[in-house]
Amino acid sequence: MSRTVSVELGERRYGITIAPGLLDQLGRRLVELTGARRAIVITDSNVSELYGSRALAALSEAGLDRLELCFAAGETHKTLATVSKLLDGVLRHSPAIDRKTVIVALGGGVVGDVAGFVAAVALRGLRVVQVPTSLLACVDSSVGGKTGVDHAAGKNLIGAFHQPRAVLIDVDTLRTLPAAELRNGLPECVKHAVIRDASLLDFIRDHAVDLLAGEDGRLTFDAEVMSELISRNVAIKAAVVAGDEHEVGVRSHLNFGHTIGHAVEATIGYDKLRHGEAVALGMIAANDIAVRRDLLSADAAEAVRSVLGALDLPVRIDGLDLPAIRETMLHDKKADAGRLRFILADSLGHVDIYDDVTDAEITTAVKAISC
Amino acid sequence: MSRTVSVELGERRYGITIAPGLLDQLGRRLVELTGARRAIVITDSNVSELYGSRALAALSEAGLDRLELCFAAGETHKTLATVSKLLDGVLRHSPAIDRKTVIVALGGGVVGDVAGFVAAVALRGLRVVQVPTSLLACVDSSVGGKTGVDHAAGKNLIGAFHQPRAVLIDVDTLRTLPAAELRNGLPECVKHAVIRDASLLDFIRDHAVDLLAGEDGRLTFDAEVMSELISRNVAIKAAVVAGDEHEVGVRSHLNFGHTIGHAVEATIGYDKLRHGEAVALGMIAANDIAVRRDLLSADAAEAVRSVLGALDLPVRIDGLDLPAIRETMLHDKKADAGRLRFILADSLGHVDIYDDVTDAEITTAVKAISC
Numbered sequence: 001m002s003r004t005v006s007v008e009l010g011e012r013r014y015g016i017t018i019a020p021g022l023l024d025q026l027g028r029r030l031v032e033l034t035g036a037r038r039a040i041v042i043t044d045s046n047v048s049e050l051y052g053s054r055a056l057a058a059l060s061e062a063g064l065d066r067l068e069l070c071f072a073a074g075e076t077h078k079t080l081a082t083v084s085k086l087l088d089g090v091l092r093h094s095p096a097i098d099r100k101t102v103i104v105a106l107g108g109g110v111v112g113d114v115a116g117f118v119a120a121v122a123l124r125g126l127r128v129v130q131v132p133t134s135l136l137a138c139v140d141s142s143v144g145g146k147t148g149v150d151h152a153a154g155k156n157l158i159g160a161f162h163q164p165r166a167v168l169i170d171v172d173t174l175r176t177l178p179a180a181e182l183r184n185g186l187p188e189c190v191k192h193a194v195i196r197d198a199s200l201l202d203f204i205r206d207h208a209v210d211l212l213a214g215e216d217g218r219l220t221f222d223a224e225v226m227s228e229l230i231s232r233n234v235a236i237k238a239a240v241v242a243g244d245e246h247e248v249g250v251r252s253h254l255n256f257g258h259t260i261g262h263a264v265e266a267t268i269g270y271d272k273l274r275h276g277e278a279v280a281l282g283m284i285a286a287n288d289i290a291v292r293r294d295l296l297s298a299d300a301a302e303a304v305r306s307v308l309g310a311l312d313l314p315v316r317i318d319g320l321d322l323p324a325i326r327e328t329m330l331h332d333k334k335a336d337a338g339r340l341r342f343i344l345a346d347s348l349g350h351v352d353i354y355d356d357v358t359d360a361e362i363t364t365a366v367k368a369i370s371c
Numbered sequence: 372m373s374r375t376v377s378v379e380l381g382e383r384r385y386g387i388t389i390a391p392g393l394l395d396q397l398g399r400r401l402v403e404l405t406g407a408r409r410a411i412v413i414t415d416s417n418v419s420e421l422y423g424s425r426a427l428a429a430l431s432e433a434g435l436d437r438l439e440l441c442f443a444a445g446e447t448h449k450t451l452a453t454v455s456k457l458l459d460g461v462l463r464h465s466p467a468i469d470r471k472t473v474i475v476a477l478g479g480g481v482v483g484d485v486a487g488f489v490a491a492v493a494l495r496g497l498r499v500v501q502v503p504t505s506l507l508a509c510v511d512s513s514v515g516g517k518t519g520v521d522h523a524a525g526k527n528l529i530g531a532f533h534q535p536r537a538v539l540i541d542v543d544t545l546r547t548l549p550a551a552e553l554r555n556g557l558p559e560c561v562k563h564a565v566i567r568d569a570s571l572l573d574f575i576r577d578h579a580v581d582l583l584a585g586e587d588g589r590l591t592f593d594a595e596v597m598s599e600l601i602s603r604n605v606a607i608k609a610a611v612v613a614g615d616e617h618e619v620g621v622r623s624h625l626n627f628g629h630t631i632g633h634a635v636e637a638t639i640g641y642d643k644l645r646h647g648e649a650v651a652l653g654m655i656a657a658n659d660i661a662v663r664r665d666l667l668s669a670d671a672a673e674a675v676r677s678v679l680g681a682l683d684l685p686v687r688i689d690g691l692d693l694p695a696i697r698e699t700m701l702h703d704k705k706a707d708a709g710r711l712r713f714i715l716a717d718s719l720g721h722v723d724i725y726d727d728v729t730d731a732e733i734t735t736a737v738k739a740i741s742c
Contacts (some may be wrong), residue, residue: 080458083452091524096702121492124519124530125617148495153462159495160531246496352580 001224003231007143007238012163016143016234022170025106026055026131027062033166034127036102038065039094041092042115044073047107047133047294051174055106055131067093071114075270078149079112080158086118089128094297102127102165108134108181109141109275113159120162130164133173135185135275139192139233142167144241144251156329161246167234175219178213182219184276186211186311187257189229191283192236194304195253198348199306200232210309233309253351256343257283260365263328267321280313285365288362289357290344292364300348318371325366326359372595374602378435378514378609380616383534391594393541395493397426397475397502398433398440404537405498407473409436411461415444418478418504421547422468426502427476438464442485446641447479451529457489461497462486473498473536479505479552480512480646484530487518491533501535506543506556507647510563510604513538525702526637536604542597546590550583554591555647555734557582557682558628560600562654563607565675566624569719571603572678579681581638611707624722627714628654631736633697638692651684656736660728661715663735671719695731696737 002019022029028038039059043052048070052228059066069089071082089134090097103126105115112130119128130142139193148159174182193200207229211219246250261282265273284305290296307313329340373390393400401407410430414423419441430437441462442453461468474497476486483501490499503513519530545553557575564571578600584591608625615622632653636644654675661667676686700711713728 037512080455081449084455087451087522089527091522096524121519121531123528124517124532146495148492151458151462153467157462157494158458158492160492161495309488 001227003227005231005235005238008235008242009163014030014164014166016167016169017236018169018171018227018231020170020172020227021170022168023051023054023131023173025057026058026168027060028058029166029168030059030064030102030104031062034102036064036100036127036132038097038101039067039104039228040097040101040103040104041066042086042118043068043070043106044077044108044111045070046073047111051106051173053131054103073110075150078114080149080151082114083118083121083149086114087122087267090118090122097123097126099123099126102129104129104131105142105164106127106131106133107138108132112137112142113147113156114149115335116145116162116164116359117149117159120147120160124185127165128162130167130170132167134177135174135182135230136188138169138174138230139185140188141235142169142240143234145245151326155262155270161350163245169230171223174226175221179214179219180274183311183313184274187276187279187283187308187313189233190304190307191254191256191279192233194345194348195256195343195351196285196349197232197242198237198290201228201234201348203232205307205310208307239344252341252353253343256345256351257286259329259340259342260325260362262363263325264317264320264369266328267324268317268319271272272316276323277314280308280315281317281369284308284315285369286342288365288368289331289342289361290346292361295344295346297347300345303348316369316371319350320366320370322363322366326362329362364371372598374598376602376609378534379613380534383536385535387538387540389540389542389598389600389602391541391543392441393539394422394425394544395429397429397539398431398435399429399476400537400539401430401435401500402433402472404500405473407435407471407498409468409472410438410475411464411468412437412439412475412477413454413457413482413489414439414441414477415448415479415482416441417444418482421563422477422504422544426716428448430475431447444481446481446521449485451520451522453485454489454492454520457485458493461489461493464618468494468497470494470497473500475500475502476513476535477502478506478508479503480508483508483513484518484527485520487516487533487535488520488530491518496533498536499533501538503540505548505554506545506553506601507546507559508556509540509601510556511559511608513540514605516616525631526721528649534616540601542594542601545597546592550585550590550591551645554682554684555581555645556656557655558647558650558679560604561678562627562650563604564624565654565716565719566627566714566722567607567611567720568603571607572674572719574600574679576678579678582690583682585704596697611675621656623712623724624714627716627722628657630700630711630713631656631696631733631739633742634689637699638695639688639690644688648685650696651686652688652740655679655686657715659739660713660732661717663732664715665670666715666717668718670715674719687740689739691737693734693737697733703724721732726733
């Protein structure tokens with residue numbers, strides 16, 4: 001079964017299609033969606049090895065002129081230097097590319113961000129189709145048009161808003177993910193549940209074991225369950241993005257768990273803690289603040305903590321450096337002219353923006369996630 | 372007297388203010404326009420020496436925290452490498468910049484394009500105020516939101532659409548331009564006349580001598596005449612941009628004279644021919660095609676050629692390599708899936724888009740501008 005979710009952005013409206021086996025239909029889908037005759041697949045070394053030749057074969061089958069550009073896998077390569085090399089590949093392509101050329105971002109979050117940014121700035125904007133192959137990319141980064149790279153001064157400090165023309169999610173490509181990488185995407189699903197849909201939390205809890213099960217190095221999840229999980233999540237993300245494309249209002253709800261989470265991630269070290277783990281800790285910290293304010297019931301906070309625990313995600317961590325975390329939070333780009341904005345839940349499925357969270361509350365919240 | 376022209380782009384509407392002495396009011400204007408408390412001036416080595424300290428003093432006077440970032444002057448530095456270095460300066464600024472920081476692009480076309488692109492991608496978009504100091508930048512590149520840099524494969528191949536929050540034009544800053552550089556901006560004025568307003572052609576012809584007069588290395592133009600010239604031109608550019616921000620339709624009218632002009636510039640060498648000179652030749656070539664098609668009267672074409680001659684601009688050139696020009700035109704990014712689009716005039720003040728111009732017509736037109 002194929003599922004489709006729309007991102008309603010007027011002229012820039014696009015669809016997210018979720019189905020098993022989509023990768024082998026890539027060429028036909030691309031032609032239908034864009035009318036393109038040429039495609040440039042941007043991917044990383046890991047994904048290229050797994051799915052590069054299948055993607056290229058699917059493009060050739062549909063009669064597309066195609067090229068693959070590959071960069072070394074890993075967040076350390078999410079830099080302007082990588083973008084510069086990829087642009088060399090795109091712009092030196094002969095015969096010269098034109099504005100109808102489509103970029104295909106095939107891979108996880110790093111690939112989507114990097115390839116999306118290359119598409120945003122090549123000829124002042126080429127069309128991009130996102131083909132995410134990690135759960136985090138499927139439910140979060142491939143939808144919404146945020147693209148960009150890291151800088152020595154911080155993550156995602158260089159980039160552009162550039163909406164894709166379509167998102168194509170082949171759930172079968174998730175089967176080759178390490179379980180730890182699949183787990184890395186689940187906190188964003190929990191986040192969506194907390195900010196918009198309490199029943200999604202039940203769904204995640206009910207299917208936690210099945211989602212992460214595997215044998216012989218392949219995940220054995222039920223394709224229908226995975227498709228349902230992804231479609232419910234992208235529907236939430238799509239609705240939030242459609243309501244506030246450039247993050248001047250409700251889109252910041254998606255930062256639930258990220259204010260303290262980002263700071264924890266930055267101070268512990270990006271190589272030592274996965275983004276999803278940091279967000280899990282950040283959500284627990286945010287709920288601690290909300291419970292102490294009598295905004296949120298202790299039972300609701302416990303329900304979130306218990307699902308995260310069931311997913312084998314950290315709910316406490318060793319070695320947090322409070323002064324460093326507070327310093328990092330102040331430097332975070334989401335600090336709006338010196339004010340820190342927190343997203344706090346008042347019930348499961350509903351959040352609001354608060355800019356009056358005190359140092360004392362942050363201190364207590366960080367203690368709540370410290371061993 | 373101060374003149375103001377609006378660029379009507381809905382939420383992204385902005386004003387262009389033209390007056391003598393504006394540079395010394397930069398800080399106050401910036402605060403009024405943006406509410407900013409911090410500004411980063413991006414400029415080049417030439418302009419920094421002439422106007423850098425006055426700009427910084429004006430920002431300080433208004434209580435703004437400010438910083439200057441300077442790069443080596445010249446089109447050869449309009450590269451992604453320069454952007455990368457400037458981003459280092461912006462992002463390593465301490466205390467960390469936030470989204471309310473404003474970039475001030477102080478300089479000619481290269482500075483406006485580079486600084487505008489830095490603003491477009493730093494934190495996925497900072498506000499930019501354009502303060503153009505060359506005639507070409509005043510009447511053309513500072514208005515309309517096209518930003519970007521060159522690549523080995525061609526000019527302006529990397530960039531973004533990023534509208535400024537305001538354009539502030541201090542006509543007095545044009546007095547330090549070499550006459551040849553002022554002359555470089557006048558073909559774009561002639562272009563605006565041909566595509567939208569025949570009476571502007573008369574204005575340019577009537578004031579040609581005065582505009583270019585100078586003594587002791589300073590241009591002596593009448594500030595009112597220069598302000599009127601600039602405001603009439605930006606009014607035309609603003610109206611075209613407001614009608615088609617992303618160049619899917621009428622904005623391509625601004626490419627009048629540029630189809631052959633770009634190719635002439637690229638084949639002769641950017642160091643040997645100024646952009647304005649190439650556009651002058653391109654307009655004569657385009658009019659040659661229009662006259663031979665009986666679209667345009669020979670008298671109208673002669674009126675354009677005669678104004679360009681009066682401005683001491685080339686109307687013929689030695690050493691044109693026809694096969695190279697045709698090859699370059701095919702590689703031009705404006706080639707839309709292999710088709711070349713020409714803007715041709717059918718009367719002074721009115722143009723249309725043609726995609727049926729033949730090789731034979733191009734050959735004849737190139738001969739018309741060859742010595």
